[in-house]
Amino acid sequence: MPRRDARRYKWRSALIVAMVGLPVLLLTSGITLLATSDISMAESIPYVMGSAQARISDNGGGRMAQSPDGRSSRSTQGGAPALAVPGFAVGSAWTTDKVQKVTDGRVIQTSNATMRVTLGDRRPFMPVLRIDARDPLARGMTDLVSGRWASTPSEIVVTEAGITKGLPSGGTLTIAGPGGKSRRLTVVGVATGLTEYGQLPFLVALPALDTAGLDQTESGAPAFLVGRTAPLTWSDVRRMNNYGLLVQSRQVFLNPPPVTELDSKVAQTVVPYQNGNDLVLLIAAIGLFIETTLLAGPAFAVSAARQRRSLALAASNGAEARQLRRYVLGQAVVLGFVSAAVTVVAGVLLTFAGLTWWPPLRDV
Amino acid sequence: MTTSPILLLDNVSRVHGHDETAVRALDGVTLEVHAGELVAVMGPSGSGKSTLLNLAGGLDQPTSGRVVVEGSDVGAMSLRDLAALRRRSLGFVFQDFNLIPSLTAAENVALPLELDGLRVGKALRIALDSLEAVGIAELADRYPEHMSGGQQQRVAIARALVGNRRLVLADEPTGALDSQTGEAVLRVLRARCDAGAGGLLVTHEARHAAWADRVVFLRDGVIVDTTGTPPSAESLLDSAAAV
Numbered sequence: 001m002p003r004r005d006a007r008r009y010k011w012r013s014a015l016i017v018a019m020v021g022l023p024v025l026l027l028t029s030g031i032t033l034l035a036t037s038d039i040s041m042a043e044s045i046p047y048v049m050g051s052a053q054a055r056i057s058d059n060g061g062g063r064m065a066q067s068p069d070g071r072s073s074r075s076t077q078g079g080a081p082a083l084a085v086p087g088f089a090v091g092s093a094w095t096t097d098k099v100q101k102v103t104d105g106r107v108i109q110t111s112n113a114t115m116r117v118t119l120g121d122r123r124p125f126m127p128v129l130r131i132d133a134r135d136p137l138a139r140g141m142t143d144l145v146s147g148r149w150a151s152t153p154s155e156i157v158v159t160e161a162g163i164t165k166g167l168p169s170g171g172t173l174t175i176a177g178p179g180g181k182s183r184r185l186t187v188v189g190v191a192t193g194l195t196e197y198g199q200l201p202f203l204v205a206l207p208a209l210d211t212a213g214l215d216q217t218e219s220g221a222p223a224f225l226v227g228r229t230a231p232l233t234w235s236d237v238r239r240m241n242n243y244g245l246l247v248q249s250r251q252v253f254l255n256p257p258p259v260t261e262l263d264s265k266v267a268q269t270v271v272p273y274q275n276g277n278d279l280v281l282l283i284a285a286i287g288l289f290i291e292t293t294l295l296a297g298p299a300f301a302v303s304a305a306r307q308r309r310s311l312a313l314a315a316s317n318g319a320e321a322r323q324l325r326r327y328v329l330g331q332a333v334v335l336g337f338v339s340a341a342v343t344v345v346a347g348v349l350l351t352f353a354g355l356t357w358w359p360p361l362r363d364v
Numbered sequence: 365m366t367t368s369p370i371l372l373l374d375n376v377s378r379v380h381g382h383d384e385t386a387v388r389a390l391d392g393v394t395l396e397v398h399a400g401e402l403v404a405v406m407g408p409s410g411s412g413k414s415t416l417l418n419l420a421g422g423l424d425q426p427t428s429g430r431v432v433v434e435g436s437d438v439g440a441m442s443l444r445d446l447a448a449l450r451r452r453s454l455g456f457v458f459q460d461f462n463l464i465p466s467l468t469a470a471e472n473v474a475l476p477l478e479l480d481g482l483r484v485g486k487a488l489r490i491a492l493d494s495l496e497a498v499g500i501a502e503l504a505d506r507y508p509e510h511m512s513g514g515q516q517q518r519v520a521i522a523r524a525l526v527g528n529r530r531l532v533l534a535d536e537p538t539g540a541l542d543s544q545t546g547e548a549v550l551r552v553l554r555a556r557c558d559a560g561a562g563g564l565l566v567t568h569e570a571r572h573a574a575w576a577d578r579v580v581f582l583r584d585g586v587i588v589d590t591t592g593t594p595p596s597a598e599s600l601l602d603s604a605a606a607v
């Protein structure tokens with residue numbers, strides 16, 4: 001009888017399903033998001049650091065503490081000056097050599113910039129990934145599709161994303177500057193590319209590409225990729241923080257330290273990615289419970305009241321208390337089960353669809 | 365009658381409440397319903413007609429006296445036995461809301477059988493026979509809201525007498541119907557009794573009581589008269605009303 005009832009009263013059942021189901025839907029998409037945001041930290045490794053052990057950038061100040069993903073940081077010890085690097089003047093700019101002194105291994109430079117290019121009568125700004133892409137450390141960040149990598153500052157590689165924006169896949173490309181001054185670069189290859197935040201660069205060029213005098217904005221100081229056999233551990237990261245360096249380490253991305261090991265102020269800014277999740281889930285579950293009892297409960301009670309006559313009729317036809325209880329419970333179970341099953345699946349699917357079609361969600 | 369009755373009420377009383385608020389709804393009523401017999405119960409509002417019917421169906425227990433259905437004393441039964449009695453021996457037809465709206469006609473009729481543990485398929489087959497007997501087998505798959513009031517009451521009668529159920533207790537089954545439809549429903553009830561069932565019919569209308577073999581007239585919980593000749597029912601009603 002419960003199944004027939006649910007079948008017969010589709011809309012009332014649908015209402016109850018929705019009332020129980022919507023929060024379950026939100027909860028499951030939340031869980032899915034959290035689950036995938038854990039993965040996305042690991043997934044971001046290729047475009048943050050290519051094949052390197054770490055990506056290092058100058059945090060522009062004294063000693064600091066950072067989050068495992070390097071997205072947040074703050075200066076520590078009352079802004080005490082950074083440790084000096086032996087052989088380099090205090091406060092001198094970071095170079096591959098200076099970074100190498102701290103990290104060991106092999107160090108190359110990379111940065112993201114925008115350049116103004118001439119496309120017919122348009123002169124749009126386009127993002128360019130600046131790296132010596134011939135270096136194996138760049139693999140994953142940018143990979144060659146056809147042609148070859150740029151080997152001189154007068155050569156450039158366009159990405160597939162760039163081609164969809166109208167860039168040529170061969171020939172020459174004019175980089176336009178103010179005052180009619182311009183420079184012609186040879187397009188020598190086509191590549192794939194991802195930048196630090198998962199955006200698509202349209203061009204890949206050597207850091208040495210001489211852009212002086214051309215319209216160009218650097219989006220951030222140069223960063224450094226470190227190639228070495230030993231992974232950079234969380235304690236390595238914290239040690240290097242004392243030099244004022246922000247470190248995004250492959251090892252740490254794959255195995256983030258517990259939130260308890262973070263600087264307390266930094267920890268507050270970090271999206272809980274471990275124990276924190278349990279708390280989030282607990283809160284969500286409690287909310288779900290309250291919602292269900294407050295909204296779905298009465299809805300269910302109303303539908304139960306409407307069925308008092310049915311129940312009385314069943315009783316006058318010899319239904320025993322046991323059978324009546326089973327009927328009422330059965331309905332709760334049928335609807336509850338249906339809504340839970342439907343929405344858990346829907347929540348997971350919707351979230352994955354969202355992740356696929358709406359990229360900002362990936363940053364959650 | 366030489367056969368034992370399907371329903372026997374032996375000096376039955378029912379008092380609601382206690383002491384000064386006590387209402388004597390039924391007072392020493394004795395009544396028999398035999399197989400093949402339709403007995404009508406008439407009387408003014410509050411005279412105890414529904415109380416009588418509920419006692420006969422085991423929905424209520426007498427304060428004193430005996431209610432015997434197919435030889436079993438209802439007063440001595442446990443709740444489970446009572447439920448079994450209502451599944452197997454008798455069925456109710458009320459004024460309205462007789463059918464469970466989420467079940468089709470056939471499923472409604474099959475309900476007591478299913479509650480009794482019969483497999484769905486078998487219960488539905490038996491239900492179809494019963495629907496056939498009230499002349500609406502073709503409505504088996506309709507839901508109540510897609511049936512007329514008269515059709516719904518016929519389904520209720522079919523359910524009251526499905527399987528081995530032999531006693532139908534009808535409390536103003538035509539109360540919500542126009543007189544023509546009501547007449548048709550009573551004809552069905554009459555036919556089912558002619559086919560061997562026992563029927564107890566509560567009605568306000570002498571015209572409907574005319575379908576009965578006997579009319580029992582209740583007033584203030586007491587049987588004030590009984591007649592075996594239906595044509596006199598109307599005059600009985602008149603004389604009682606004049607009292």
Ligand SMILES: Nc1ncnc2c1ncn2[C@@H]1O[C@H](COP(=O)(O)OP(=O)(O)OP(=O)(O)O)[C@@H](O)[C@H]1O
Nearest residue numbers: 380381387388389408409410411412413414415416
């Ligand atoms: N549960 C109850 N508690 C108290 N008194 C009741 C209860 N049920 C019925 N009564 C009283 O018992 C008396 C008989 O009621 P009953 O329902 O049997 O009358 P009836 O003949 O069916 O009336 P009607 O024609 O209006 O349906 C009435 O006075 C009624 O108020």
Ligand SMILES: [Mg+2]
Nearest residue numbers: 413414415535
């Ligand atoms: Mg009544």
